[in-house]
Amino acid sequence: MTHENSQTTSPETEKMTKKEREAACILCGKCVSVCPVYLATKQEELAPKAKQRTIAALKENKQKLHVTDCNKLAEMCVSCGKCAQTCPQGLNFPQQLATMRAKHSGWRQWVWNRWVNQGSVLWPMLSTLSKAAPDSKGKNEASRFVQSIQAMQPPVDIPQYISVAQYDTELANGQSVLLFSGCTANRVQKSWKQKSEAILTNLGYQLVSAKGLTCCGLTLDHAGVPDAAHKSRMQNLRAWRAAERPLLVTFCATCYLGLAEYAHDDSLDWAEGEQEAWTNALRPLSTLWGDSLFTVDVPANLFIRYHQPCHWHGKDADFTWLKEVLYDEVSKPDSASCCGMGGIAQLGNRKLTRKVATRCWDNLLQQPPKKDDSVPCYSKPMGNCLCDLYDEEDEDAPELCDAVTPEYLIVTGCSGCTLQLRGTAPEHSGKKVKVGHWLDILAP
Amino acid sequence: MSLLSLPQRRFLQDLFPGSDCLLSPEEMVVFEADASRLEGTPLAVVRPETEEQIIELMRWAHAERMPLYPRARATNVVGLCVPQKPGIVVSTLKMDNILEVDSDDFITRVEPGVITGDLQKRVEQDKLFYPPDPASLGISTIGGNVATCAGGMRALKYGVTREWVLGCKAVLPGGKTITCGGRNHKNVVGLDLLRLLTGSEGTLAFLTELTLKLIPKPESTASILAGFANLEEALHAIKIMFKAGMLPAALEFMGPEVLNALSNAGAVPWPSTVTASLLLRFDGSHQALKADLEKAEAIFKACNVLWSTTGIGKDEEEPLWDVRRSINPASFKVAPNKYSDDVTVPRGKLLKAVTGIRKISEKHTLPILTFGHVGDGNIHVNIMYDASDTQELARANAAKKDISEFILSLQGTLSGEHGVGLVKAPYVHLQLSETERSLMKQIKHVFDPHCIMNPGKAF
Numbered sequence: 001m002t003h004e005n006s007q008t009t010s011p012e013t014e015k016m017t018k019k020e021r022e023a024a025c026i027l028c029g030k031c032v033s034v035c036p037v038y039l040a041t042k043q044e045e046l047a048p049k050a051k052q053r054t055i056a057a058l059k060e061n062k063q064k065l066h067v068t069d070c071n072k073l074a075e076m077c078v079s080c081g082k083c084a085q086t087c088p089q090g091l092n093f094p095q096q097l098a099t100m101r102a103k104h105s106g107w108r109q110w111v112w113n114r115w116v117n118q119g120s121v122l123w124p125m126l127s128t129l130s131k132a133a134p135d136s137k138g139k140n141e142a143s144r145f146v147q148s149i150q151a152m153q154p155p156v157d158i159p160q161y162i163s164v165a166q167y168d169t170e171l172a173n174g175q176s177v178l179l180f181s182g183c184t185a186n187r188v189q190k191s192w193k194q195k196s197e198a199i200l201t202n203l204g205y206q207l208v209s210a211k212g213l214t215c216c217g218l219t220l221d222h223a224g225v226p227d228a229a230h231k232s233r234m235q236n237l238r239a240w241r242a243a244e245r246p247l248l249v250t251f252c253a254t255c256y257l258g259l260a261e262y263a264h265d266d267s268l269d270w271a272e273g274e275q276e277a278w279t280n281a282l283r284p285l286s287t288l289w290g291d292s293l294f295t296v297d298v299p300a301n302l303f304i305r306y307h308q309p310c311h312w313h314g315k316d317a318d319f320t321w322l323k324e325v326l327y328d329e330v331s332k333p334d335s336a337s338c339c340g341m342g343g344i345a346q347l348g349n350r351k352l353t354r355k356v357a358t359r360c361w362d363n364l365l366q367q368p369p370k371k372d373d374s375v376p377c378y379s380k381p382m383g384n385c386l387c388d389l390y391d392e393e394d395e396d397a398p399e400l401c402d403a404v405t406p407e408y409l410i411v412t413g414c415s416g417c418t419l420q421l422r423g424t425a426p427e428h429s430g431k432k433v434k435v436g437h438w439l440d441i442l443a444p
Numbered sequence: 445m446s447l448l449s450l451p452q453r454r455f456l457q458d459l460f461p462g463s464d465c466l467l468s469p470e471e472m473v474v475f476e477a478d479a480s481r482l483e484g485t486p487l488a489v490v491r492p493e494t495e496e497q498i499i500e501l502m503r504w505a506h507a508e509r510m511p512l513y514p515r516a517r518a519t520n521v522v523g524l525c526v527p528q529k530p531g532i533v534v535s536t537l538k539m540d541n542i543l544e545v546d547s548d549d550f551i552t553r554v555e556p557g558v559i560t561g562d563l564q565k566r567v568e569q570d571k572l573f574y575p576p577d578p579a580s581l582g583i584s585t586i587g588g589n590v591a592t593c594a595g596g597m598r599a600l601k602y603g604v605t606r607e608w609v610l611g612c613k614a615v616l617p618g619g620k621t622i623t624c625g626g627r628n629h630k631n632v633v634g635l636d637l638l639r640l641l642t643g644s645e646g647t648l649a650f651l652t653e654l655t656l657k658l659i660p661k662p663e664s665t666a667s668i669l670a671g672f673a674n675l676e677e678a679l680h681a682i683k684i685m686f687k688a689g690m691l692p693a694a695l696e697f698m699g700p701e702v703l704n705a706l707s708n709a710g711a712v713p714w715p716s717t718v719t720a721s722l723l724l725r726f727d728g729s730h731q732a733l734k735a736d737l738e739k740a741e742a743i744f745k746a747c748n749v750l751w752s753t754t755g756i757g758k759d760e761e762e763p764l765w766d767v768r769r770s771i772n773p774a775s776f777k778v779a780p781n782k783y784s785d786d787v788t789v790p791r792g793k794l795l796k797a798v799t800g801i802r803k804i805s806e807k808h809t810l811p812i813l814t815f816g817h818v819g820d821g822n823i824h825v826n827i828m829y830d831a832s833d834t835q836e837l838a839r840a841n842a843a844k845k846d847i848s849e850f851i852l853s854l855q856g857t858l859s860g861e862h863g864v865g866l867v868k869a870p871y872v873h874l875q876l877s878e879t880e881r882s883l884m885k886q887i888k889h890v891f892d893p894h895c896i897m898n899p900g901k902a903f
C-alpha cells in the first residue's frame with residue numbers, strides 16, 4: 001500500500017504459533033502459474049509465493065525489511081483469488097491483504113480519495129462506500145460521480161445474435177425469485193437488469209421486488225473497509241429474509257462469488273440452517289434455462305470469444321450454457337487469463353491492471369483453432385467418435401474465405417470484467433473491439 | 445545491506461536495465477529459497493532476456509569470481525536454487541519463447557524458461573507429443589527439467605527428460621558459447637557433452653536454448669485402477685502383464701499405508717480387503733486401447749484382483765487419477781510433517797525395497813508411506829512425523845538414514861528424480877566412490893575453473 005500519510009504498518013510481529021506454521025507457505029510454486037500479475041510481468045518477486053514469504057519474513061524479523069517497501073510489493077495484486085484456489089496450504093493472499101489494509105489508520109481516507117479521483121470503473125460501487133465515507137461530503141460526491149459514469153457509458157451497439165424461440169417454464173414452476181443485479185447493472189447497465197427480469201418472467205418465475213438490495217460487499221471487503229462490507233451483507237440478508245427466502249439469482253460472476261461467501265461469514269446473524277438455505281437459493285441466471293430453445297444467427301466472419309471471469313473459480317455456468325447454444329460459434333482461450341479489473345487495484349496501481357489486461361487481450365484475440373485439422377482419424381471409433389462424420393461433411397463444407405477479415409466480439413459474464421475490457425479494448429482491423437455481457441447478445 | 449561494490453552494482457544495472465536487476469532485500473526475499481525451503485543470501489537478482497546478456501554476465505562473473513545461481517521456477521525440492529554462498533541469482537523466466545516447432549524434423553527449439561506444460565499444449569496443436577511429465581509440469585520449466593533430468597509417470601514407456609534432449613546451446617563461465625548436439629535424432633560425433641549437461645544441476649554451464657525430440661501424439665489414452673489383497677499379488681500381476689508383452693505408458697502402485705491414509709481422509713471406492721493398488725495408463729489408437737484394457741483386465745482377473753475400474757479418454761480417466769493426486773493432502777492427516785524421498789531400486793527389487801522400508805517403519809515406530817512408479821523402480825517414500833516432538837524428529841532422521849543405506853544395499857540410487865542439491869549432498873559419498881567424485885570435480889574444474897556456477901551443489 002502506498003499511503004500519502006506514510007505511517008508504516010507492520011503485520012503482526014508476534015512469534016508464529018504452531019497452527020500458523022502448519023498453514024505457512026511451503027514454496028511449492030503452484031500459485032506462480034496462475035497469478036495474472038506474475039504472468040503479465042514474469043517477475044517472481046510479484047508472485048503470491050513471494051508475498052507469502054514476505055509476510056513470513058516480516059513476522060520473523062521486521063528489522064531486516066523495510067515495511068513500506070514490502071507494502072508496495074503487496075499492493076501488486078488484482079484480487080482475482082486464483083492463488084487461494086490453487087494453494088495446497090489454503091493461503092488466501094487478497095484476504096490477508098484486506099486485513100492488513102483494514103488495520104491501517106490512514107487507509108480509509110486514502111481509499112476514499114483515490115476512489116473518487118481515479119477509480120472510474122469502481123464508481124458504481126461508490127455510493128455504497130459513501131455510507132462509510134470518512135466525512136459527510138461523501139454522499140453528495142458519490143451521487144455526482146455515479147451520474148457522470150452513466151453519461152460516460154457508450155451506447156450498446158452489439159447485435160442480438162441469440163433469440164429465444166421457446167421458454168421452458170417447467171423448471172420455474174412458479175417459484176419466486178429475487179434478482180440480484182449488482183451495482184453496475186443497477187446504476188450503469190440498466191438493460192442487463194431489464195433483460196434478466198424479462199427472461200425470468202418468461203421462464204415462469206415470480207419476481208420479487210429487489211428494492212432492499214445493495215452492493216454484495218466483495219469489493220469493499222477487498223478494499224479493506226470490512227465494516228462497510230458487513231453492513232451491505234446484513235442489508236442483503238435482511239432483504240432476502242423479508243422476501244421469504246426465495247431463489248437468489250445473479251448474472252454477474254463477482255456478485256455470485258460475493259454472495260456465496262456470505263455462507264462462510266459467521267459474523268452475520270444466521271438462524272439455524274439458514275446458511276445452507278442461502279447457498280441453495282443462490283443461482284447463476286444461466287443455469288435456469290432448462291430445455292428452452294434458441295435461434296442463433298452469427299455472421300461467418302465473426303469470432304465470438306468468451307472471457308472467463310476469475311471469480312467463477314473455474315466452475316463457469318455461463319460458458320457451459322453459451323457453448324450449448326452457440327456450439328462452435330463461441331470459443332475461449334486455452335487458459336483463462338485475468339482482465340485485470342482488480343477491484344481495489346484500480347485505485348492504487350492502474351498501470352499494473354493495464355499490463356494484466358494487455359496479456360488478457362493477447363489471449364482473447366488469438367484465432368481459435370480450426371474445427372477440423374485436416375488429418376482424418378483412421379481409427380474405427382468405439383463410442384461416438386465424431387471424426388468420421390467430419391470427414392464426410394468436409395467435402396462440401398463452405399471454406400471460410402481468406403479474403404474476409406475476421407471480426408472479434410468478446411462476451412463475458414461479469415459486470416466488472418465487462419467494464420474493464422471495454423475500457424482497455426484495443427483496435428482490430430481499424431475498429432475498437434466490442435465487448436459485452438452475454439445478455440447483450442441475447443433478445444429475450 | 446548489499447555486499448556488492450558500487451562498480452559491481454553499476455555493471456549489473458547497466459546490463460539488466462530497470463526492473464530486471466533487483467538489489468533491495470524486500471524484492472529479493474523470494475529468491476533466498478526454493479521448494480526445499482532452505483535459505484541463502486542473494487546479492488542481486490538479474491533477469492536476462494537474451495543470450496548476449498548471459499555471455500556478458502558470465503564473462504564478468506568469471507573475472508570477478510562471483511557465484512551465479514541459475515534459477516527457473518524454483519520448484520526443485522533439494523535446494524538447487526539456494527544461494528548458499530552469497531552470489532547473484534539469474535532468473536530464466538523472461539527467456540520463455542518457443543522458437544520453433546518443426547513437424548517434419550520432429551523437433552522443437554525452446555528457450556530455457558518455457559513451462560513444460562505450455563510446450564506440451566503447443567506441440568499437441570500440431571499432433572505432436574513431448575512425453576516427459578514430471579508432476580510439476582505445469583509449474584516448472586524445460587531448463588529446470590533438463591538441468592535436473594526430471595522424470596515422470598510416463599518414464600516407463602518413454603524414459604526421462606534425458607531421452608528427449610537432442611541439442612542445446614550453453615554459455616560457459618568466461619563467456620564462451622558451445623553448441624551440443626542439434627536437430628538430428630542420431631549423433632555420435634565426439635564425447636557426449638549434451639548428456640553431461642543434462643542433469644548437471646546448473647553446475648557446469650548456463651543453458652540458453654534447447655532442442656527437444658518430438659513424436660506423433662497417440663490418439664487417446666485409457667486407464668485402469670485395480671485393488672489386490674496384498675502387494676505381492678499386485679506385483680505378480682505386473683510381472684505377468686510384462687510377460688504378456690504389454691507396456692503401459694504409466695504404472696503406479698500404492699502400498700497399504702497409503703490406502704489407509706486415503707480411506708481415513710475420505711470415502712474410497714474399493715472394498716476394505718484391498719491393501720495394495722495399481723494404477724495403469726495405456727496410450728494408442730482407439731481400437732488398441734479397447735483391446736489393451738480387455739487384456740489387462742483378464743490378466744488381473746487371473747491374478748486374483750479384488751476390485752477394478754476402467755476409463756477411456758480424459759474425462760473418464762480423471763476420477764481414477766484423482767485418487768493418486770489425493771495422496772499428498774491425505775498424507776498430512778497422518779502427521780503434520782514429512783520427509784519425502786524419491787529413492788530408486790532396480791525394477792526387480794521393488795517388493796524387497798517396500799518390505800524392507802516397512803521394517804524400518806516398525807523399528808522407528810513412524811508411519812512411512814510408500815507409493816510411486818512401479819514401472820521404473822522409483823519409490824516415493826514419505827516419512828511422516830511431528831516436528832514439534834524432538835524425539836519423533838530424531839527418529840525420523842534416523843529412519844531416513846536407514847532407508848538410504850538399505851536402498852544402496854539393494855544397488856539402488858539415492859535419487860531417481862529430485863537430484864542431489866544441498867539436501868542430499870551429505871549422502872552422496874554413500875553412493876559414489878572417491879575416484880568417481882574426484883573425476884566429477886575435475887570435469888567441473890574444466891568447465892568452471894573458479895567454481896562460480898551453483899557452487900556447493902550436486903557432488
Ligand SMILES: Cc1cc2nc3c(=O)[nH]c(=O)nc-3n(C[C@H](O)[C@H](O)[C@H](O)COP(=O)(O)OP(=O)(O)OC[C@H]3O[C@@H](n4cnc5c(N)ncnc54)[C@H](O)[C@@H]3O)c2cc1C
Nearest residue numbers: 516517518519520524579580585588589591594595646651
Ligand atoms: C509439486 C511438485 C511436484 C514435483 N514433481 C516432480 C516429478 O514428478 N518429477 C521430478 O523429476 N521432479 C519433480 N519435482 C521437482 C521439480 O519440479 C523439478 O526438479 C523441476 O525439473 C525443476 O524445474 P524448475 O523450472 O522449477 O527449475 P529450478 O528449480 O528453478 O532449477 C532446478 C535446477 O536447474 C538449474 N537451471 C534452471 N535453468 C537453468 C539454465 N537455463 N541453465 C542451467 N541451469 C539451469 C538450476 O540452477 C537448478 O540447479 C516436483 C516439485 C514440486 C514442487
Ligand code: SF4
Nearest residue numbers: 035077078080081083
Ligand atoms: S489474488 Fe490474483 S493477483 Fe493477487 S496474488 Fe493472488 S493470484 Fe495474484
Ligand code: SF4
Nearest residue numbers: 025026028029031087
Ligand atoms: S501455492 Fe501456497 S504454499 Fe505453494 S508457493 Fe503458493 S502460497 Fe506457497
